[in-house]
Amino acid sequence: MKKSLRKAVIAGNWKMNKNRAETKTLISELKPLVKNADCEVIVCVPFTDLETALDAVKGSKIKVGAQNCHFAPSGAFTGEVSADMLKELGVKYVIIGHSERRQYFGETDITVNKRLTAALAQGLKVILCVGELLEQRELGITGEICSMQTKIALTGVDAADLKNIIIAYEPVWAIGTGKTATAEQADEACGIIRSTVASLYGKKAANALTIQYGGSMNPKNAAELLSKENVDGGLIGGASLKAPDFSAIVAAASL
Numbered sequence: 001m002k003k004s005l006r007k008a009v010i011a012g013n014w015k016m017n018k019n020r021a022e023t024k025t026l027i028s029e030l031k032p033l034v035k036n037a038d039c040e041v042i043v044c045v046p047f048t049d050l051e052t053a054l055d056a057v058k059g060s061k062i063k064v065g066a067q068n069c070h071f072a073p074s075g076a077f078t079g080e081v082s083a084d085m086l087k088e089l090g091v092k093y094v095i096i097g098h099s100e101r102r103q104y105f106g107e108t109d110i111t112v113n114k115r116l117t118a119a120l121a122q123g124l125k126v127i128l129c130v131g132e133l134l135e136q137r138e139l140g141i142t143g144e145i146c147s148m149q150t151k152i153a154l155t156g157v158d159a160a161d162l163k164n165i166i167i168a169y170e171p172v173w174a175i176g177t178g179k180t181a182t183a184e185q186a187d188e189a190c191g192i193i194r195s196t197v198a199s200l201y202g203k204k205a206a207n208a209l210t211i212q213y214g215g216s217m218n219p220k221n222a223a224e225l226l227s228k229e230n231v232d233g234g235l236i237g238g239a240s241l242k243a244p245d246f247s248a249i250v251a252a253a254s255l
């Protein structure tokens with residue numbers, strides 16, 4: 001982390017976990033544990049928990065995000081939720097392009113770009129996920145993949161909107177597997193993403209961009225990952241479901 005240049009952000013991705021009562025409990029456990037955090041703290045909850053979470057975080061510095069949004073404002077898109085709908089609820093953040101969306105729900109780089117630009121147009125802040133498959137890492141094309149995904153996702157995005165974007169480098173082979181990228185691998189890939197952004201928007205803008213690592217980050221490995229210059233925070237899945245674990249990662253980012 002280079003806190004002199006950019007904001008450290010720890011975001012929890014609860015995925016399809018927690019009902020409304022559990023949401024209330026987890027957030028009330030988290031509140032005292034993160035009250036002195038020296039980083040931004042976000043919880044990205046299922047759509048059905050958004051209202052509960054927004055109410056539960058009141059009086060704390062925890063922000064609430066959704067895990068996806070559609071690119072159209074409304075229409076015949078059964079099962080989808082629009083950026084306008086999130087905005088109306090008071091949601092401030094949305095994850096776009098998570099690898100589980102890409103893997104299981106047919107999300108492509110093009111639809112990621114469409115969803116991202118729709119979210120920005122509604123004033124939402126986006127956590128954009130990019131990352132390579134294991135086969136791609138083994139082929140030595142991690143940099144190319146991350147760079148390509150970043151470029152396509154940012155197509156048509158104004159420089160002024162970069163401040164509303166966080167990029168999460170999430171190697172697909174490390175998500176929910178217990179396999180973490182080494183701190184060096186995470187730093188290298190986050191650095192490549194930063195260089196890609198620099199090639200599009202200039203060095204100053206790239207240096208100000210928060211780039212998180214995500215993939216089995218936990219209280220044991222967080223400090224080492226976060227010690228790297230290009231790793232400005234974490235997107236946390238499994239470990240965000242337990243207040244002591246999530247708050248320990250927040251503490252590691254607050255040093």
Ligand code: PEP
Pocket residue numbers: 013015170174175176177178214215216217235236237238239
């Ligand atoms: C994620 O869902 O973005 C994630 C990184 O999950 P996990 O921490 O469980 O690997």
